[in-house]
Amino acid sequence: MSVTQSSLKIGELATGPDLTVPIFSLKAEKATAPSVYIQANVHGAEVQGNAVIYQLMQLLEGYTLCGDITLVPLANPLGINQKSGEFTLGRFDPITGVNWNREYLDHKVNVTQWYEAHQELSNTEIFIHFREMLVEGCHQRLSDEWGVTSGHRQAVSLQSMAHQADIVLDLHTGPKSCKHLYCPEYEADAASLFSIPYTLLIPNEFGGAMDESVFCPWWQLSDYMNAIGRECKVPVSAFTLELGPQEYIHLEDALIDAKGILAYLSFRGVIAQEVEPAKMSRYACYLKDYKKYHAPMGGMVEYLARLGEPLEAGSPLANILRLDLYGSERVLTPLSLSQDCVPILHFASASVYQGTEMYKVMTQVFEI
Amino acid sequence: MSVTQSSLKIGELATGPDLTVPIFSLKAEKATAPSVYIQANVHGAEVQGNAVIYQLMQLLEGYTLCGDITLVPLANPLGINQKSGEFTLGRFDPITGVNWNREYLDHKVNVTQWYEAHQELSNTEIFIHFREMLVEGCHQRLSDEWGVTSGHRQAVSLQSMAHQADIVLDLHTGPKSCKHLYCPEYEADAASLFSIPYTLLIPNEFGGAMDESVFCPWWQLSDYMNAIGRECKVPVSAFTLELGPQEYIHLEDALIDAKGILAYLSFRGVIAQEVEPAKMSRYACYLKDYKKYHAPMGGMVEYLARLGEPLEAGSPLANILRLDLYGSERVLTPLSLSQDCVPILHFASASVYQGTEMYKVMTQVFEI
């Protein structure tokens, strides 16, 4: 295995310097397995993925690589470096407000038309051409004569690397959050390999995120080919791993997740040696059953429900404290939900407006 | 004419107080003409619409009202009151980054189905039921058991008022900008009545804005009815007026735009007296020909092209100054476009990243 470091320019600051992301390329002596692309920290405050990449690179030194791995930590230099007060304002472009993870290119491939033009080819050749088309689509987008936004440039530059891999892992975190995985429905088995207790099974809908930008076109192609009777599995895999809370670096915890990734890579043959997945209970729900609970009133919040633990309908979720109402019973409002759930994450601040997204909870949870 | 003032709660602050918007209701003695809804300042820094409402209310005291008018200035209290440094951070929700003018409800009406269930009715009755359905859709959205976001609550609360009117005007401004109008293609004639030199003709696509949220469902219904041979004009009108630059209050200038609005209301019969539109040249282009030009490099910007004046292909648009490159020819990079256009607005700051949206320009402009 050889490690080489390079960097990719993804923008320019007002003062002149290039915005760049570091790239680590781990090359297999003889690549026979799927290739891998892993990025971290696209949301500026979600730093733990860098620690996971650090641990993963160290672990990989003890294994034999059968597929190439590209690692891109610190993938959003503008977002990571922008503080507002003591916190990293890293979720959206400070100029436009656009979420950095909703900036990826929707290729809007007409798969019917594309397939018809390539139907004579073998599956392998189809895959090669389809991939080329996706990568080329990114390059064309970046060379638009009217230019593209800073956020889109960054995203599509990363995406063009991701399209060249068979396996794509985008390392994120929640605000205050337990670990969870966004996994496309066609790849549900993979959820048993990572060291992550909760999985969201997501459908084939493009909302702008990295994982979707990678698997959606392939999933559409595969669906179409299967529909007309030509069997075809989706040949790429893409996941978003949410590795706990934001503004948090913990090397020991990162080692656990690096081992989980290793277990998945081992299963896929990317490393020669066998790595057992962690023994743990794992649960899932469908994305449609992943609910956002918004603050029914403004106030100070005492978060009560523990993240990653089942919460029965009617059990205490949170208290809203409203000192201005001392003397009335509304000074302390207990909140609960009307159905069983597992709280996965909650808002980062302890004060909310009416309507602030307070909790995201899984409902209709099942073991996997 | 009677004027009554009320207020609508659209949220709650963390410290407790309600977020409210002021509402001025001008009632016709006998309402025979279309009803009108006008709001201003949904983007926090775009304050001039308030001055226009002020002038309009004063002007209307001299006219006879034949239709009711509802005026909602200061329509985004959270956005207006949030400074970041010396400027109002008013374009997007500071928590989520979502543009305040992309928060309106997409009713996703199945017009075919809806029409089939109501086809026995007269056009007038159809309109009454369709309107009720839209208003009711807003109310249902606001009472979702999981709650809705702060921005959506505000938007849908405003929208439910707008749906009750026949004419909707949403008063905005650009960053640094000349006056321009967003006008649905079916209503192009109206563009000759406002005191606004440039018009964007927009298609029937919902992107989240107030004007679209109002006209899209009606336009779909009308298209469907026409398609099956039942003649039906779109019975509502909705426009976004961009009244110059943001962070700018100018009462005299506001009077000009108030008179333009009055000319439109006069044409529509909302006031009994005739008001002549301003004599001026007016131009338009289709939305697809409204182009965003993004900074090809980072640096300091000298904006050269004058807003609202035709710019020939190849003429100076802006200079990018890069002091770090003094000594090379890249210290000063002149920018121009490869086609004729009219620059309508430019970025508010004099320094840009690569990719910052520098100019928006109309191309393929024609006189109307």
Place this chain on the structure above:
Amino acid sequence: MSVTQSSLKIGELATGPDLTVPIFSLKAEKATAPSVYIQANVHGAEVQGNAVIYQLMQLLEGYTLCGDITLVPLANPLGINQKSGEFTLGRFDPITGVNWNREYLDHKVNVTQWYEAHQELSNTEIFIHFREMLVEGCHQRLSDEWGVTSGHRQAVSLQSMAHQADIVLDLHTGPKSCKHLYCPEYEADAASLFSIPYTLLIPNEFGGAMDESVFCPWWQLSDYMNAIGRECKVPVSAFTLELGPQEYIHLEDALIDAKGILAYLSFRGVIAQEVEPAKMSRYACYLKDYKKYHAPMGGMVEYLARLGEPLEAGSPLANILRLDLYGSERVLTPLSLSQDCVPILHFASASVYQGTEMYKVMTQVFEI
């Protein structure tokens, strides 16, 4: 005991509404003991003080009041309601950058001159006149013909209430922090009464904070009188309580601190009943020995040292992770300090620039 609620206007928003703070007045049947002023949440993200006031008001219902108590929770409505991303940007005025707790009025009393004009009076009369002069100074400041800044208006409005009390508690929190107390050197005994393990003993220097604005003029007067041979204790007490981390509401923990405050009030005779202070070890250092440690390099931070626990010289304080330097030994830089200390608080974010204030630590700590 009677509780009455009122509110004080401390500003006006751009959209019109008054900025107000809620005031709860608890009146003793017969006030024989010192009067008390307690405020909370002057820094917008430091919300736990509100919970402490909530618990304190509930506890006080079971006691007999011998001195009046004024409670002002939610004391900074602008700061509390301003989010930037998911966090409260509450430490400084978003327009000017001035720390909300550095906005109090420096009376700059010439105590020599003032004393000479009042030396004939008894100590009690001197105190009455001096207090009147301080309150009047606040009122005069607020009626300056050129106006005063928003932050200064808020601060001086609060200060004019505080000057009317004998005991002033300003409830704050750190970023990530253990509990600690700012206590003027002349009042060191009080540190044994609150439920707070660490105390900073502060000298008579005005830096703009509430506690200093209250005790500095009195301390100067007292020093002067003692210097010329007229014995005089400082007749007011003022403390800043740092009640753990920001963005944190915890009612049970708040009860502990409410009881600590009650123990202090009991000692001072403000309540008739005796309340024992919590049995716990308490430590202190002088303010000059409270050290700020700034990040020696930029990077991602793993905070290792536990807050509120002694740390020997050379022990691990934190790691700085620099993924861009993978392959060099600088990828992970362990940090430690060259002297024994107790880390009291650390920065809220897990990424830092070079120079970011990472830790504040007590050195030269002694038991009290």
Place this chain on the structure above:
Amino acid sequence: MSVTQSSLKIGELATGPDLTVPIFSLKAEKATAPSVYIQANVHGAEVQGNAVIYQLMQLLEGYTLCGDITLVPLANPLGINQKSGEFTLGRFDPITGVNWNREYLDHKVNVTQWYEAHQELSNTEIFIHFREMLVEGCHQRLSDEWGVTSGHRQAVSLQSMAHQADIVLDLHTGPKSCKHLYCPEYEADAASLFSIPYTLLIPNEFGGAMDESVFCPWWQLSDYMNAIGRECKVPVSAFTLELGPQEYIHLEDALIDAKGILAYLSFRGVIAQEVEPAKMSRYACYLKDYKKYHAPMGGMVEYLARLGEPLEAGSPLANILRLDLYGSERVLTPLSLSQDCVPILHFASASVYQGTEMYKVMTQVFEI
């Protein structure tokens, strides 16, 4: 004349890259005249100084240099590159809120003591040693074992360069502003040379700004030496030039100011050729007569008074529009001042809270 470019590291970003400022060194063939240090853009939005440096460097190519000139444009990379919405949040450190131009080192030289230790030396030798002491003080500050804040590191790094020059120009702008000059009282004659109509004469008080950090220690030394009967002019000159509004790059206007600087440099012998100062009326007032007018109420602001033009007492300064009060006479409140003045700058936004600093005006203005 030779021009060499270098750069100085003044910090490190969280992602790793150094923060650097570009330095242009123009060396005289034979330096016989004072040396010069010019910096620009310490406040991130105040970009026009870069354009002035650009024009000045171009102009200087046609002149003979007799003193060395160091030019540092883009002097605050963090501040320049931080947008918040469409504007540059450049006035204060986004983490701490501290104004970037209040971060310079106060040497707190005990001039009595210092002079006594050096009184045997000639004036020239005294100046050399004093300068060395100042530069060394900066270096010591930067190597503090506990580190220094990011903003202080940047400021003191710049300051250590400035201390090595005899003439220091710090190029700033106001928000919306006419051109004005901060000039120490001892150097009032210089105000007739720059192309700047208004001058503030400032006393020997350190408030944290670059110009003060440079001249204050020298002024104190000079005052002391004069007081004990040893004649001594202040041997350094330091000015802050406020070159119009922020967020504004205008090359032609920059040329005017570059020529004004050239006239001053010519007068001081830094260039061999004579350059006439612009013929224009120039006015001044003392800093104590430079008044800040704060908004007496919240609302929308129509700025009426023209910047740089005398305004008689009672003349219209601004209108405050309060749409929520339509129907009462407070809907439009005209503001004026009770004394004659010249408005120099006003707030950047068109909406204000009560207390927002609306205007800064010179009073007691006299011609110079």
